[in-house]
Amino acid sequence: MTDKPIEPWKTLSTRYSYQDQWLGLRSDVVVLPNGKVLDPYHTIDAPDWVNVIAITEADEIVLVEQYRHAAQRVLVELPAGNVDPGEAPEAAARRELLEETGYAEGTWHALGSLFPIAARFTNEVHAYLALDVRKIAAPAPDGSENLRLHEVPWTRLAADLHAGHRPILEAAQMSSLFLLSLFAQSSADPRISRLRL
Amino acid sequence: MTDKPIEPWKTLSTRYSYQDQWLGLRSDVVVLPNGKVLDPYHTIDAPDWVNVIAITEADEIVLVEQYRHAAQRVLVELPAGNVDPGEAPEAAARRELLEETGYAEGTWHALGSLFPIAARFTNEVHAYLALDVRKIAAPAPDGSENLRLHEVPWTRLAADLHAGHRPILEAAQMSSLFLLSLFAQSSADPRISRLRL
Numbered sequence: 007m008t009d010k011p012i013e014p015w016k017t018l019s020t021r022y023s024y025q026d027q028w029l030g031l032r033s034d035v036v037v038l039p040n041g042k043v044l045d046p047y048h049t050i051d052a053p054d055w056v057n058v059i060a061i062t063e064a065d066e067i068v069l070v071e072q073y074r075h076a077a078q079r080v081l082v083e084l085p086a087g088n089v090d091p092g093e094a095p096e097a098a099a100r101r102e103l104l105e106e107t108g109y110a111e112g113t114w115h116a117l118g119s120l121f122p123i124a125a126r127f128t129n130e131v132h133a134y135l136a137l138d139v140r141k142i143a144a145p146a147p148d149g150s151e152n153l154r155l156h157e158v159p160w161t162r163l164a165a166d167l168h169a170g171h172r173p174i175l176e177a178a179q180m181s182s183l184f185l186l187s188l189f190a191q192s193s194a195d196p197r198i199s200r201l202r203l
Numbered sequence: 204m205t206d207k208p209i210e211p212w213k214t215l216s217t218r219y220s221y222q223d224q225w226l227g228l229r230s231d232v233v234v235l236p237n238g239k240v241l242d243p244y245h246t247i248d249a250p251d252w253v254n255v256i257a258i259t260e261a262d263e264i265v266l267v268e269q270y271r272h273a274a275q276r277v278l279v280e281l282p283a284g285n286v287d288p289g290e291a292p293e294a295a296a297r298r299e300l301l302e303e304t305g306y307a308e309g310t311w312h313a314l315g316s317l318f319p320i321a322a323r324f325t326n327e328v329h330a331y332l333a334l335d336v337r338k339i340a341a342p343a344p345d346g347s348e349n350l351r352l353h354e355v356p357w358t359r360l361a362a363d364l365h366a367g368h369r370p371i372l373e374a375a376q377m378s379s380l381f382l383l384s385l386f387a388q389s390s391a392d393p394r395i396s397r398l399r400l
Contacts, residue, residue, distance in 0.1 A: 010351075011351075012268050012269060012270055012277045012349060012350075012351050013270065013349075014270050014275070014277065015270055015272050017272075023221045023228075024220045024221045024228055026243075028245055029228075029245050029323075031220075031221055031226075031228050034272070036272060038349060039349055040349060046223075047272055048225055048226050049272060049273040050247065050273070052323075071209050072209060073209055073210065073211050073212055074318070074321040074322055075212050075214075075231070075233060075244055075246060075322075076246040076247070076318070076320070076321060076322055076323050076324055076325050077318045077321040077322075077325070078211070078325070079318075079321070080209045080211065081318075081321055083321070118369065120369070120372055120373060120374040120377060121271070121273070121274045121276075121278075121372055121373050121374065122319070122320055122373075122374045122375070123273070123319055123320065123324075123373065123374075123375055124271040124273060124274040124276070124278055124280070124372065124373040125271055125272075125273055125274075126226075126249075126273050127273055127320075128273050128274070128275070131374055152209060152210075152235060152236055152237060153209075154207075154208075154209050167385055168385060168388055168389060169389075170385070170386075170389060172315065172317070175317055175318055175321065176317060176318050176319075176320065176321040177317040177318065177319045177320075177328055177374060177375040177378035177379075178319070178320055178374040178375070178378070180317060180378035180381050180382070181374035181375070181377035181378040181381065182374075183381065184377050184378065184380065184381035184384070184400075185377070187381070187384070187400075188364055188365060188367070188400070189367075191365055192365060192366070192367060203381075203384075203385070
């Protein structure tokens with residue numbers, strides 16, 4: 007505890023305990039403002055992520071079901087993925103939506119960016135609302151993705167959440183739905199304001 | 204894309220690319236249902252985490268400000284931390300709240316558990332509401348924590364969020380506030396239902 011301004015840590019050295027094309031485990035030696043040295047303090051480098059809340063003209067949310075090896079569960083999720091090097095986050099969001107679901111077009115709104123896990127991950131997760139998307143292609147997920155598409159009435163998702171069910175079980179994706187709910191409350195557009203959760 | 208039920212991946216072998224007391228980087232060789240082999244597929248072992256939304260009898264939310272080395276930012280956060288081995292999540296939540304802020308007691312409600320990042324982390328994050336907490340001690344954070352305590356009127360936090368500000372910038376913590384908002388909407392207790400966001 008302190009009443010003084012919080013100061014950043016100083017990094018004495020940086021090394022990668024592990025690094026490949028998917029993930030970097032960075033292990034720094036750091037000095038805290040109180041003089042204590044932490045060796046190592048781990049952070050994880052990963053590309054930025056995007057989550058897409060895509061709503062069809064028929065008021066359905068577009069979801070994908072897939073096996074998640076870390077969680078050891080088949081999960082229903084928002085279309086999501088990595089931002090490629092040099093790619094703008096919204097472009098990544100549009101690409102992932104099209105690849106995973108075949109949906110595109112519509113009106114896009116940036117809902118905000120958050121640190122997924124501020125103590126560990128160095129990246130950010132960007133959330134988008136894509137309103138009135140249309141199916142323009144067959145899904146073309148990459149070879150590691152075995153996806154099942156679900157178009158769920160928005161009112162059913164909202165009712166499930168309000169009944170204490172958790173159709174979506176990932177914290178980062180739930181935070182995107184929360185950003186949508188806050189955005190909806192500040193919108194004068196009835197197509198958006200009805201998306202409050 | 205598939206219309207068949209989604210099947211889990213098969214794990215052919217598991218090794219740890221890196222492991223210490225804080226973090227394990229597990230690198231599996233897996234076979235997908237389509238026969239494709241992924242080598243490696245990384246997952247990260249970490250202890251479960253807890254987030255605490257603690258509200259005082261004066262209707263203030265108890266927040267902690269600290270430097271987060273991964274985000275490279277001083278952030279305002281919910282009291283939070285690791286679940287120790289053998290510890291129940293609610294006990295961890297009560298311990299972290301007391302250690303980081305000196306607040307305790309009150310009425311506790313479990314808001315639910317989520318996978319922080321379902322594609323990468325194997326752990327879960329558990330969210331709690333602690334209503335009518337009282338300050339019973341001086342904060343006693345561990346040596347790596349340089350914390351500044353903030354007691355913020357709940358109405359100010361809610362107004363900030365509705366105005367598009369982000370007093371809390373972590374996705375996992377925002378998901379806990381979303382779980383609180385959903386819980387509040389299903390509660391007949393006016394002390395809880397007014398916490399809808």
